[in-house]
Amino acid sequence: MPHIHSLYVYPVKSLHRCAVRSFRVDPWGPRGDRRWIVTDVNGKFLTQRHHPRMATLMVRAMAGGLVIGNGRMENLCVAFPSPDAPVMGVEVWGDRVQAHDAGEDAAAWLSQALGHGCRLAFMRDPRSARVKDAAGIYPVSFADGFPLLLAATSSLADLNGRMKHPVPMERFRPNVVIAGSEPWEEDTWRRIRIGAVELSVAKACSRCNVTTVDQETGEVPQKGEPLRTLAGFRRVPDGIMFGQNALVRHEGIIAVGDEVVIVERGSSNLELPAS
Numbered sequence: 001m002p003h004i005h006s007l008y009v010y011p012v013k014s015l016h017r018c019a020v021r022s023f024r025v026d027p028w029g030p031r032g033d034r035r036w037i038v039t040d041v042n043g044k045f046l047t048q049r050h051h052p053r054m055a056t057l058m059v060r061a062m063a064g065g066l067v068i069g070n071g072r073m074e075n076l077c078v079a080f081p082s083p084d085a086p087v088m089g090v091e092v093w094g095d096r097v098q099a100h101d102a103g104e105d106a107a108a109w110l111s112q113a114l115g116h117g118c119r120l121a122f123m124r125d126p127r128s129a130r131v132k133d134a135a136g137i138y139p140v141s142f143a144d145g146f147p148l149l150l151a152a153t154s155s156l157a158d159l160n161g162r163m164k165h166p167v168p169m170e171r172f173r174p175n176v177v178i179a180g181s182e183p184w185e186e187d188t189w190r191r192i193r194i195g196a197v198e199l200s201v202a203k204a205c206s207r208c209n210v211t212t213v214d215q216e217t218g219e220v221p222q223k224g225e226p227l228r229t230l231a232g233f234r235r236v237p238d239g240i241m242f243g244q245n246a247l248v249r250h251e252g253i254i255a256v257g258d259e260v261v262i263v264e265r266g267s268s269n270l271e272l273p274a275s
Helices: 050-057 106-113 153-160 226-233
Strands: 001-011 016-018 022-026 036-039 058-062 067-068 076-079 087-092 095-101 119-122 131-132 137-139 150-152 176-179 189-194 196-206 239-249 254-255 261-265
Touching: 001 022, 001 254, 036 087, 050 106, 050 254, 076 106, 087 119, 106 119, 150 153, 150 196, 153 176, 189 239, 196 254, 226 239
Parallel strands: 150 176
Antiparallel strands: 001 016, 001 176, 022 254, 036 119, 058 067, 067 076, 087 095, 095 119, 131 137, 150 239, 189 196, 189 261, 196 239
């Protein structure tokens, strides 16, 4: 029976993950997921695509804010900006979002840690700060485009079976990892239910070079992998696909071990070339 294998949140977009035993699913995604973002001095978002060192910045939630560390510098403790904190325009994938600036100390720490001029910003109200119209109208945090990303352990096992050096699931930065399904079965899911939570599977996720970054070291140990292998059998006109983006139909709390019920299926949402 499909069930939740693991859960992850990413409090700061493109920084290190936090593995959790449960989280609340809000309309814009897991509570606490990607509400913070690192930008350049002009407000354009930064990611591991061009700054792989971001993977090594560890994040821990604390009462009233976050702690960010890299093991070399004194940890950065940053509080949630007050409602009257300065507002800055943040650009993320063509969207212009208003967010609260986290201040000069955070900017200086991140700039030193990443070797690039940075600002840190916080999305106070995700219900209205960034509303997308892709597979319906829905709110989203600073995630790339959808509230949640689902991935399956069986599909990763199939990919790793084709590779000389396997990669861990963390390379794909999912929120919900599901075990107990057949490889690539998630391509056919349309709606799933986990307890009171119901999700619509919107579209497959196109992958980029972040998947080549070791999430523990910030290095690229195998140039082009796993993208090169994945492209051999999961490339479509929209990109190289792994995992599924999902929208939230009903909110609630989900936990590791919860059963995943496939409410609705369809044909594969990918037109893959014949192997």
